[in-house]
Amino acid sequence: MDHIDGEILMMLQKNARTPLKTIAEKVYLSSPAVAARIARLEKEGVIKGYHAEIDWFKLGYHITAFINLEVEPYQKPEFYPFIKACPNVIECNCVTGHYAMLIKVCFSSTMELDTFIGHIQKFGRTSTQIVFSTAVEHRGIQDISDSEESTLPG
Numbered sequence: 001m002d003h004i005d006g007e008i009l010m011m012l013q014k015n016a017r018t019p020l021k022t023i024a025e026k027v028y029l030s031s032p033a034v035a036a037r038i039a040r041l042e043k044e045g046v047i048k049g050y051h052a053e054i055d056w057f058k059l060g061y062h063i064t065a066f067i068n069l070e071v072e073p074y075q076k077p078e079f080y081p082f083i084k085a086c087p088n089v090i091e092c093n094c095v096t097g098h099y100a101m102l103i104k105v106c107f108s109s110t111m112e113l114d115t116f117i118g119h120i121q122k123f124g125r126t127s128t129q130i131v132f133s134t135a136v137e138h139r140g141i142q143d144i145s146d147s148e149e150s151t152l153p154g
Contacts, residue, residue: 001046004029006144008037009046013140016050053138061088061106063113064131068099070124079123088116099127 004027011018011026020031020038027034041047056064071079076094083092083103091104103120107113110130117126 001041005037005041005046008034009041009144010140010142012038012047012050056106060108063107063110064090064134065105065107065113066129066131067101067103067105067117067120068127069101069103069120070098070126071100072124075123082123083120086116088112100124 007027008023011023020034024031024034029037038047079101083089083101086105088105088107089103090106093102094100095102105113105116107116113128113130117128120126
């Protein structure tokens with residue numbers, strides 16, 4: 001992967017529907033050359049898919065929360081299929097620290113959130129944080145072409 005691939009990825013992260021012609025003009029290549037690079041990045045698994053960004057709040061999901069969950073290693077074969085089947089789970093990560101799982105969820109009400117927490121507590125103790133506001137929305141890496149540089153501003 002070179003700096004041109006990095007530029008292409010940055011543009012696609014910002015808007016996956018950016019026309020090939022626009023990308024080609026920005027990276028000084030032909031549209032077929034850009035299409036070939038994108039196809040290669042897809043084949044290599046660097047580009048895993050294209051998704052619409054949804055405003056959950058506008059769909060009535062007013063509660064976003066992060067749930068820390070203690071899960072013992074022997075429970076993971078039962079837990080993973082369970083959590084994958086939960087439609088309100090936006091993301092679930094196995095993490096280091098006191099809790100084994102960090103789960104991001106969206107619900108219409110705190111009552112629904114409370115019911116969900118009751119269901120997952122069969123796997124272990126929970127700690128929940130409800131989101132008041134979000135300073136940085138989900139975004140891609142901002143400078144793919146120079147990933148070796150410092151990630152701190154200034």
